[in-house]
Amino acid sequence: MNNSDAVIRPHRTLWLSLAALLVCVLLGWLAYRLLLNSHLDSERHLAAQRLDAFALSIEATLARHESLPGLLALDPALAALLREPNDPRRQAAANAYLEAAQQGASVAVAFLIDARGKTLAASNWRLPRSFVGHNYAFRPYFRDALEGGFGRFYGVGVTTGEPGYFLAASVREQGRVLGVIVLKVGLESMEQALSGVGDTRLLADSDGVVFLASERMWRYRALAPLNEAVKARLAETQQYGSQPVQLLADRAIEIDGGELRRIALPGEMARERMIHARPVGSLGWQIVQFVDTGEARAVALGGGIAVAFAAAFLIGLAAHFRHRRQRREELRRVYAELEQRIAERTADLTEQVAALERTKAILRETRDAAVQAGKLATLGQMSAGISHELNQPLAALQTFADNASALLARGRTEEVAENLRMISDLVGRTGRIVRQLKTFARKEAATPQAVGVAAAIEHALLIVEPRRREIGARIAIVPPPTDLCCVAEAGRLEQILVNLLRNGLDAMAGLNEPTLDVSASIEGSQVCIAVHDHGPGLSDEARSHLFEAFYTTKPAGEGLGLGLAISLTIAESYGGTLSAHNAPDGGAIFVLRLPAAGENHAASNA
Structure with a gap:
């Protein structure tokens, strides 16, 4: 080897090493981008599914009491009080009716408002902070119910300070609106559900004001700045009390379907989040979910580093084989033997697992058969009593049917109707017995x-x-x-x-x-x-x-x-x-x- 070769070889080795390092870094970066995009797409899909499921749950909760105000408005005690608002007896009757309705329907409160907005009766009439006597004419649900027959509204109670979902229906008599009946439904279960899912979620109204959130300190904050008209309306209706509505984050939050935004929520440092939203309900509400991308980036970074190290390992391994060609065939033989042993052991374990699964299946079938046999044996032992239990109503059916024929021939229709009613009761009783026996004997x-x-x-x-x-x-x-x-x-x-x-x-x-x-x-x-x-x-x-x-x-x-x-x-x-x-x-x-x-x-x- 001449001097020129001795000078060129170190430079060549340095350039090859630099090229290998560049290839490893490039592969690691490409792997990081691919893994990150894959994780983010997966998060978008999962977030959309979770939001759909949660939105359906919210809509079902909101719709549960939709028809109740209209049904309660049909009670004559309410119309009677609206006609004579100063009658103590009618007020007591209306209070008792609303109190029973509130307890039966499991709502927060039910109250009756006259056409001028004054509360005449309420289910909480016994409490110090009763709604009776308060005027709620400024509330949108009152105006909507008077004008359109039904009103919906979410807001903080001006009397109790407790938030709730208000449902209102007009009370009518001969086509004339006498007043409005209102139900206040607590949504605590929805807020608990928001807090229990692990993700950062919130529920915002049509103006972008958050009223339910997985963190209570985020309530009554806006996703984006409110214009003066909205501020004036919120102040007039006192929807969220008298406190000013501040921004939720350090900047306006744009809801555009799974895009990445770097924002700082209250009590947290600014970080990148994926924002998902879905409309829910009939009032223009939106459920918004913030997904922290830190974990996805960490996983992608780990994968990229792993790929880079794997590439470096492969390059080093290739260099090793280049300098150790004499051992290549030996290593291949060892690898082949090892793979064969692994395949044989894997096949053996697979067969053992299959045999174990077959044994478990036989045991399950045997146990289920024994359970079903036990049911049938129990019914067999009780067959005499069951037969007697069925024969009694069947014999009575025969007697009542014969009586009905005889009474019908004599024109005694009232007694025929009574016989037919008793026949119907006996048929129902027999059906319940047979259904329970069928359910008990069914193989599950x-x-x-x-x-x-x-x-x-x-x-x-x-x-x-x-x-x-x-x-x-x-x-x-x-x-x-x-x-x-x-x-x-x-x-x-x-x-x-x-x-x-x-x-x-x-x-x-x-x-x-x-x-x-x-x-x-x-x-x-x-x-x-x-x-x-x-x-x-x-x-x-x-x-x-x-x-x-x-x-x-x-x-x-x-x-x-x-x-x-x-x-x-x-x-x-x-x-x-x-x-x-x-x-x-x-x-x-x-x-x-x-x-x-x-x-x-x-x-x-x-």
């Missing part, structure tokens, strides 16, 4: 969800009613809360309860005045359902074998010994338990525990 797919405990107990009691009548028992129920729910499937939960109720009734057969106690409560994160019979209790042998398949303490022919075993299997499949013990005052207590569903669990931890 394994889809655990929130199930109402009160409804499940009620349906199970209907199934065991023939047996209860047969032994003359009394079932004492401690009514559970109407919103008490557990994670289960309705049919299978009813199957467990039918087994427990029937076992309790069978244990008390032959006793004087047999009584079965049923209660349900929430204990921590579980719903607890207890069935307490006042029979002879459980022997030591029975307790040790109680949940074994085919073990029964009943005489031959009255039970297969599968009910409790199947019930335990169902309970455990939901993560629950089924246990039994003797009560101190006699009898046996069976306790079913299942995971509480949603709000029940949260309430128990509060």
Whole structure:
């Protein structure tokens, strides 16, 4: 090698290194841009879906009470008070009616305004800050209801200072408008929903003023500067109280469908956000969502750096193979062997996973078949009582039908109508029995969800009613809360309860005045359902074998010994338990525990 080659080679190596570095940086930058665009497009799509879903929820909430003011306006007590506003008796009647309507409809307040805007009666007439006597003629919902028959408005209450959604309808008599009835609906649930989704969301009116937001400090701020006409209107209607409406961000926020803007919201530093909006409701409202792009940029930057390092690694690897050609074939052979072993091991693991899945499927099918067989066995054991329960109304139907024919022939139409009414009642009763039996016997797919405990107990009691009548028992129920729910499937939960109720009734057969106690409560994160019979209790042998398949303490022919075993299997499949013990005052207590569903669990931890 001559001196010229020795001089050229270091320069060539330097230029190649610089070129390789430039290629790595370029690939990293391209990867960063592609990943960033992909993440942002994905965020736009997800944000649009979330906004659509949330907008539908808001519209459903707003529409829930739309027809109520018009229905309440039909009550003659309101028109009577509007005709004679100084009559104390009519005012008391209207106050009582509005108070009952407010409690029944679960709204914040209901009040009646005369044609001049003065409140004559209100559901909060008992409270110190009652609306009675106040004049709300300046409110848009009052003017809209007088002119068009119906008004909608969101604003801060001038009397209570509490915000709400107002719905107003005119009260008419013979085509003449006497006054307006107004409902105020609280939207606290919507604001809680805005705060609970994790994203930054807000709800703005047609003027761009934010009135609900995931952060309370953002309320009553504007997306863009308001003109003087809007400011004057807000001051006149006192829609958001007397406080001035300031800008939400450090600059006007343009809502243009997913574009990137660098803005500073109250209490935060300026940063880049993706802004999405969707119209909602009939008042020109818009729900706006701010998506922070920091995470997307961080992920894209990480990907770009990874690609750059990967490119550098590949270039270095290529240089390594260029200088180590003698080992290339050996490395290829090693890689080939390694890939073959991985493929073989992967195939083996795939087969094992497939076999395991097949085994799980067989176990699920066997369990479901056992559960369904348990239902049918229970119905078979109760067939005599069910037949008697159906034969009674059927026989009565025959009698009433014959009577109706005879009475019709004699022209006694009033008695015929009474017979037909009783026939209709009996048909309804028979239909309810048959529907419940069909629901109980139906084979369900394994889809655990929130199930109402009160409804499940009620349906199970209907199934065991023939047996209860047969032994003359009394079932004492401690009514559970109407919103008490557990994670289960309705049919299978009813199957467990039918087994427990029937076992309790069978244990008390032959006793004087047999009584079965049923209660349900929430204990921590579980719903607890207890069935307490006042029979002879459980022997030591029975307790040790109680949940074994085919073990029964009943005489031959009255039970297969599968009910409790199947019930335990169902309970455990939901993560629950089924246990039994003797009560101190006699009898046996069976306790079913299942995971509480949603709000029940949260309430128990509060």
